[in-house]
Amino acid sequence: MVDKKQALLLEDFDIEIVSRDLNFYYGDNQALFGISVGMPAKQVTALIGPSGCGKSTFLRTLNRMNDIIPGARVEGQVLISGKDIYQHGTDVVKLRRKVGMVFQKSNPFPKSIFENVAYGPRIHGTRDRQQLAAIVEKSLVRAGLWEEVKDRLNDNALGLSGGQQQRLCIARALAVDPQILLMDEPASALDPKSTARVEDLIGELRELYTIVIVTHNMQQAARVSDFTAFFYEGALVEFNATKLIFTNPKEKQTEDYITGRFG
Template identity: 70%
Template sequence: MASTPLVKKMIQPSDKATSGFSKAPIVRPSIPSGKRMRTADELAQATEKISVRDMSFYYSENRALTDISLSIPECCVTAFIGPSGCGKSTFLRCFNRMNDMIEGTRVEGEILLEGQEIYSSRTDIVTLRKRIGMVFQKSTPFPKSIFDNVSFGPKIAGIRKKKDLYEIVERSLQRSALWDEVKDRLNESALNLSGGQQQRLCIARALANDPDILLMDEPASALDPASTARIEDLIFELKEQYTIVIVTHNMQQAARVSDQAAFFYQGVLVESGATEALFTNPQKQQTEDYITGRFG
């Protein structure tokens, strides 16, 4: 009998938040000391790697993304944040045309990689995907040896010499901070690695193609905190050489690893900018509500 008033009290709209969202403690993701994060000025000066202009994306008749314009700077980490189903993963998969695998998808507007149209009919998808590597939410090691996993890309690119392949495998595994753990067992099955190791293996496998850009679709959401921290450290190191775009559910993670952040809601790019500015002083109420945890 005592439960009724309590329930009523809980669902009363809070006076401050947007109506309909339950009241929750306001926690602003903390920005790390910032010594390794690029400032807004640096972002503005960085070369534009990918440029998106008025892009819309359709699954058959349903528009999943609406009029998105965004500039992705070179050698920076750009994070896409937003609630589930907001289109951030779909947007990420536009860059390497992974959505082509789904029938009935359509893109309007432009996505330019260093000034070249990604969705041009003259674009070679294989070349595009070699320049834009991708790491998925669920680690996807092939049921092969560690060596064969990492050398997969170079092998299909036509590199046959064992010595060259070994060099690429070693360099890629070192860059993904996995070399020391696996150097004595390169011929073991990749399925024997732990979850975090498998994900770093997938990063190494993407790096072995020598891409400029690395797309990461929630790369740490299935990992424990220690493995997550390793992946985040890795992202920090990799951004010196690679342009990284990461989709994440975890706002703390976006605050920790990204230089630029873009907030999506219902297929619309609500706000984007330097991570520090976006998290400390968002311009839009929706962004404020999301990053303080009032919804999403």
């Protein structure tokens, strides 16, 4: 992990994900209000806030997973590597390949471990068995699961433990070689030991990927993230280096939340 004695300065980083005046509606209900934020490349950004504050909704706007919700509507811009992903004619398939996602509840396919990881590369056109095997191994190694499953790649993935399934889902997301990894409360359904493993994993992956993680667990945000965005009632209240948010928040609401006065 980075040394956080010195608070990080946003100006020192390339900004990879930018949202500008982003409004989001579920039918008539507005869920996000004018979110403007820039998230740095190859860093871990945590989205925190009480339930229903819009942090998960915001996360899903970054790979357009909200598109599949009937009645969902977006206003404003999200720029990834400088390109507006809501621009007319954006290839959602390409976008989601670049912006991978790990869900709250681990959701491996009812297929073998190998087929789970190979799924992404396969649908993107990799046919060669050896090439697939290499991708599967690399992804499982990165997700810290290789040693545990290398002898039973053909077993059904649903036979793995909860923590292993979640790391398998991370491996599956890594297999399509994304730049950005979105994680929606990836450890909230896991036991403490598995949670620690996933958190360690995030620490290792931050070298290679820009990570945005939603968490309701403030200790987790403090442990794994470099930057933190605090959401409240659909608005972004404060965004800063994690160290500053947790030691010296500028906004009263942020302070109240992180000191546990509400949540």
